[in-house]
Amino acid sequence: MRHLVSVLVEDHPRVLTRITALFARRGFNIESLAVGKTHVSGLSRISIVVLGDDRTIEQVEKQLNKLVEVIKVTDHREPHVEREMALVKVHTEGVEDRLQIKEIVEAFRARAVDVARKSAVYEVTGSPGKIEGFIEGLEPYGVLEVMRSGAIAMSRGESVLKPRMKKEAV
Amino acid sequence: MNGAETILEALEREGVKHIFGVPGGANMPIYDAMYSRPGIKHFLMRHEQGAGHAAEGYAISSGRTGVAFATSGPGALNMVTSLADAMMDSVPLVAITGQVPRSAVGTDAFQESDVTGVTMPVTKHNYLLQDVEDIPRIIKEAFIIAANGRPGPVLIDVPKDVQLDEFSGSFDVEPRIPGFKPTTKGHPRQIQKALDALTGARKPVLLVGGGAQDASEALRRFAEKTGMPVITTLKGMGVLPGTHPQVIGMPGMHGTVTANLAIQQADLIMAVGMRFDDRITGNLQKFAPNVKTIIHVDIDPAEIGKVVEASVPIVGDAGWVMAQLAREAPQLQLEAWWEQIRAWQKENPLPEPRGDELTSIDVVRAFWQATQGQAYVSTGVGQHQMFAAIYWKTMLPRGFVTSGGLGTMGYGLPASIGVQVAHPDKTVINFDGDGSLQMTLQELATLVKYNLPVKVLVFNNGYLGMVRQWQDLFNDKRYAEIQLYESNPNFALLAEAFGMRGVVIEKKEQLKKAVDETLEHPGPVLVDLRIPKEEAVFPMIPAGGSADDIITQHPEEAGS
Structure with missing residues (x-):
């Protein structure tokens, strides 16, 4: 089963290595991984799409929590929004093709971010399923290049991924 | 005060009294600082793996965090096995390794290796110390992490130039480990x-x-x-x-x-x-x-x-x-x-020795009888370890020091050094095998150097005995590459060459006297115990089996 796990980490050198090495060592499967800074200085947030049964995901969460630089881990089972972005470069030779492509682009609410003589780059945002649909739709015209950001997620409503305020004595 | 002195000061403030290590190019400033600091007793080991295991023996037998030093590159890499061992067996350890100067990091400098990278999977946490002002905080954090929650090894890699930088900060610093919150109180x-x-x-x-x-x-x-x-x-x-x-x-x-x-x-x-x-x-x-x-x-x-x-x-x-x-x-x-x-x-009583030959069981029992179990034990890994585990009734908490999870041959002798340092007035017995001992036997020199009266008992059957047992039972007696006897050293003479007492025991009748003499001898002793190669440890459940598959005696003896 597919799980989306968000991890709040201290922004230290090698913290990403620690996390990916942990996944490799324990045999957990990463489908995608996205990482970026947060609004709090010194904290980064990582979104990982993991494939595995409930027991595996439980271990993923527990093993991640054991890393000293991991502040918080959540497996998004609650209502949440999930987004991914992709850049897709398509071969656009004939005029007819361009019109048909435009139709697909509009249907997926994508937009052109670069248009050249023989190619164009489109930006699309949405669920991973939507992105796959978009890429599939463009296949017949010749997809030249794809870059996907990996899925990112956030809980709906009040719930916030943040460090625990009360620090338990160690 | 330079970085090296700061490290030692911070260690003293953590209550560190004993350190096991080996100096080298990249940690020389630390050793230079140690030269004029009598508060910490350093034990010079003959190999960094030994330093790590000694720190483990010290920690396991005392409950206090063990400390080990090594230099960069080969020094630190030699310690990887002991770190992995400590990780598997949850032993609180702080390892401080020298690193090439910051300007040389990443240039394939002499004796450079990516020690924080290499040790990442075998430590609970590790640090590359980049700023001399961070020393007190990082050492404080390392000791907290090593000893709290599930204990484990923490490594701090310190570039040589950081050891030489001038420190002007305070030791009164707060740890900054917001992600480290072990639960100690059950719900x-x-x-x-x-x-x-x-x-x-x-x-x-x-x-x-x-x-x-x-x-x-x-x-x-x-x-x-x-x-x-x-x-x-x-x-x-x-x-x-x-x-x-x-x-x-x-x-x-x-x-x-x-x-x-x-x-x-x-x-x-x-x-x-x-x-x-x-x-x-x-x-x-x-x-x-x-x-x-x-x-x-x-x-x-x-x-x-x-x-x-x-x-x-x-x-x-x-x-x-x-x-x-x-x-x-x-x-x-x-x-x-x-x-x-x-x-x-x-x-289902435990198997009893048969015949007149000297057996491992006799040896373990004889030493137990003589001490009534009031001794700390360390072991190597293999048959002798299992004989000790089964027949030595451990009477002291933290009294059985052995490599469990990693199964590190060569663990026993260096670990016994740490045990004896932690318990200078107690009897320390290292049950070892001829195979195991030869993986770290240079540490006999450490016993001699510090006159640590460890009793090194070599269960000498001339084979890698546990492998032999598996080949005997499961590989149709195809004894591949396990023969040590043709070229084993004369262990007693070897001990003498190191400057300690060496004894050979070949017969059961010699055992009682040898046990008494060994325990009474005020210094280190090695006893070469000639035991039969056919010995096998039972009961045994073959790997992947269950209690239904338990073997209580050799199949060839079962009929007799």
Whole structure:
């Protein structure tokens, strides 16, 4: 089963290595991984799409929590929004093709971010399923290049991924 | 004060009294600072792996965090095995390694290696110390991380120029580890659940592991109040004295028949500070088929549910949790259960030595008799280790120092050094094999240098005995590459060459006298014990088997 796990980490050198090495060592499967800074200085947030049964995901969460630089881990089972972005470069030779492509682009609410003589780059945002649909739709015209950001997620409503305020004595 | 002096000052403030290490190019400033600092006693080891194991022996036997030093590159890499060993067996260790100067990092400099990278999977946490002002904080954090929660090794890699930088900060600093919050107090509701589950149990067993070494007293009260049979794992030995009437032995591959049958029949397993290692469970599908309730007490939440599903998980410190449980524990009605257990014990006594030859069992028993178990034991890895585990009734908590999870041959001798340093007035016995000893035997020189009176007992059968046993039983006696005898050194002469006493014992009749003389000798002694190559450790459950597959004697002897 597919799980989306968000991890709040201290922004230290090698913290990403620690996390990916942990996944490799324990045999957990990463489908995608996205990482970026947060609004709090010194904290980064990582979104990982993991494939595995409930027991595996439980271990993923527990093993991640054991890393000293991991502040918080959540497996998004609650209502949440999930987004991914992709850049897709398509071969656009004939005029007819361009019109048909435009139709697909509009249907997926994508937009052109670069248009050249023989190619164009489109930006699309949405669920991973939507992105796959978009890429599939463009296949017949010749997809030249794809870059996907990996899925990112956030809980709906009040719930916030943040460090625990009360620090338990160690 | 430079960085090196700052490191030593910070270590002293953590209460460090003993360090095991080897100097080299990249940690020379630290050794230079040590030259004029009498507060810390440094033990010069002959190999960095030995330094790591000595720090482990020190930590396991005393409960205090062990400290080891090594230089960059080969020095630090030599210590990787001991770090991995400490990680597997949850030993609190702080390793401080020298690194090439910051400007040289990443340039393939002389004796450079990516030590924080290499040790990442075998440490609980590690640091590359980049700023001299961070030293007090990072050392404070390292000691907190190493000793709290599930203990483990922490490595701090310190570039040489940082060791030489001038430090102007304060030692009065706060640790900054917001992600490190071990749970020590078990949840009251879970504790209540455990008590409720216990009340209905008719065939309960208490499985005790290394995580309970500091919970000895509470665990004993709990065990005696409930009357439960107690099974101690390899790392849990000594939590209750081995002669306690409720202790029914070790579980798993070389565990007692009774302990294994009790687990198979048990309706409730209460596991404390143990992690259901594969050497204990064997075939998981057939492990404890009658169990209805598993109460799992562990400070590491990741161990709960990793191998077996726990019906009552309790995350917390074993001492704290057991003290709570002991207070409320019910007295259980276990007459029928004990009757069954006593019957198993009667039907399945431990194998006895046959014939006139000197055997491993004789040796372990003779030393136990002479000391009444009032000695600290370390071991190598292999047959001798299992003979020691089975026949040495460990009487002291933290008294059986052995490499469990990693199974590191060569562990015994350097570990015994740390044990003797931590317990200068106690008898320390290192049960070792001829194979194991030869992996770290240069540390005999360390025994001599510091006149540490460790008794090194070499169970010498001229073979890699445990491999031989497996080849004998499972590979049709195809004895591939295990013969040591043609070129084994004369161990007693070798010991003499190192400057310590060396003795050879070939016959059973010599044993009693040799034991007395060995224990009375004020310095280190090596005893070369010539034992038969055919010896095999039983009981044995073959790897991946279950208690149904237990072998209690050699198949060729079974008929006779």
